[in-house]
Amino acid sequence: MKRRVLIADDEKNMRWVLAQALSAEGYEVQEAADGKAVLAAVNEQPPDLMVLDHKMPAPDGMEVLRRLRAKGHSFPIIMLTAHGNVTSAVEAMKAGASEYLTKPFDLEELKISIEKALKVSELSAEVTRLREELDRDYDVSGIVAADPSMLGILETIRKVAPTSATVMVYGESGTGKELVARAMHTMSARSTKPFISVSAGALPETLLESELFGYEKGAFTGAMQAKPGRFELANGGTIFLDEIGDISPNVQVKLLRVLQERTFERLGGTRQIEVDVRVVAATNRDIQQLIADGDFREDLYYRLNVVPVTLPPLRQRPSEIPLLIAHFLEKYKAGDRHFSDEAMRLLVEYQWPGNVRELENTIERIGILARGEEIDIDDLPSEVRAGVAMCSPGERCFVLPEVGISLEEVELDFLRQALERTGGSAPKAAKLLGLTTKTLEARMEKFGL
DSSP states (O other), X not given: OOOEEEEXXXXXXXXXXXXXXXXXXXXXXXXXXXXXXXXXXXXXXXXXEEEEESSOSSSOHHHHHHHHHHTTOOSXXXXXXXXXXXXXXXXXXXXXXXXXXXXXXXXXXXXXXXXXXXXXXXXXXXXXXXXXXXXXXXXXXXXXXXXXXXXXXXXXXXXXXXXXXXXEEEOOTTSOHHHHHHHHHHTSTTTTSOEEEEEGGGSOHHHHHHHHHOBOXXXXXXXXXXXXXHHHHTTTSEEEEETGGGSOHHHHHHHHHHHHHSEEOOBTOOOOEEOOOEEEEXXXXXXXXXXXXXXXXHHHHHHHTTEEEEOOOGGGOGGGXXXXXXXXXXXXXXXXXXEOHHHHHHHHHSOOTTHHHHHHHHHHHHHHHOOSSEEOGGGSOHHHHHTSOOOOTTSOSSOOOTTOOOHHHHHHHHHHHHHHHTTTOHHHHHHXXXXXXXXXXXXXXXXXX
16 A cells, blocks of 8 residues: 655645655655645545645644644654754754755655655554553463463463462473463462462472471571471462472472361471462473373372463464564563564564573563664574574475485484474474374384484
8 A cells, every 4th residue: 555645845846846756656645835734634634754844834834743743643744944953953853753854955865764754653553553462462460462372371360360279380491380370379369468489390309398398496407497488488378389290209298288288397397387378380391291100199280280271382372472572672671673574584483492481581682782773683693593494485495415414313303303392292292393193203213212
């Protein structure tokens, strides 16, 4: 669709020259000879851009500019004048002009100014649209959602949050499992009480037990005084147990008791401590496989898995990547930056093995290091550029090296990557490679994986 430009100038010859030049560039041109005609034309149909003369029959250009901005019109306006000076230029820019050119001016300069102003306007409109989408979808305690699967998860969070039901959150590392837990806490009646987060996989068994349940003075060497555990600290609130699949059988037994009886004993103590805590657990491991291998208690699984929530990896919801990028640019004070179309394509097509966490770190880094307002391919991290096929449909994305290559080594490498990316899940890895699970398992057996 042609973009409309309104030329407002009292000089007929000037209007004719500009109309001819801009029409040749593909713009739809409208003309106005005085201030009243300009206001009437805008009232009937606002243009995409206006070229406005400073001096013309009342109301003059400055007054027209002020009135249009006062009415909320945001389309770009390029001011023209034969009487240019620093004072009037500053006045026009303060009043809302996009740019200020002095007659006589070069037509090519005006064309460049118009194209630049239109591009900025379009980008601004896109930012506004994304913000509106964020306001609409990003409304559950900081969770961006636009993909149907994520919108369904938000609905589950809304329903479950007001209850005290135990929740199990599944998802790869970096998908936002703790964010879901915090959202449930924030939207519950427990929101004024503590939210305590524990990374179970990061602590050895003895330390994890004392962290969760506390210890009495003298319970072990160095226990100079009693210390409450995380469950006590979370009393009345929510405790988030991340990497629950990594806890030892001994700690599993104690955790099961807390879930069943809401009581426990500190390490080295005998006193029963009662707590009222909402438990949200999370894992990036296959709990069913852990149960089958005897590494996770089935009765504990059923206690934790009252309400299961499975977060899809970011690569399965690419439509949310532009929304997340817009959010992270705002978060890291880089909202005036924008990505080129090609850079955005690479970001959307990249597989993001680290999921949302990796995307956030990437945008933060780009916001710090990129120099210009437009972020291009060269500003992207090497892993993003290397992780996306730089080719169009129909082109060869994998080029055979001149010296040749071992097809078996390539196959083995892709098998390993798929299994690593899916946490060792054969069905998921098979899906990534376009194979059946049976075929994948046969190839795994072939390579001794």
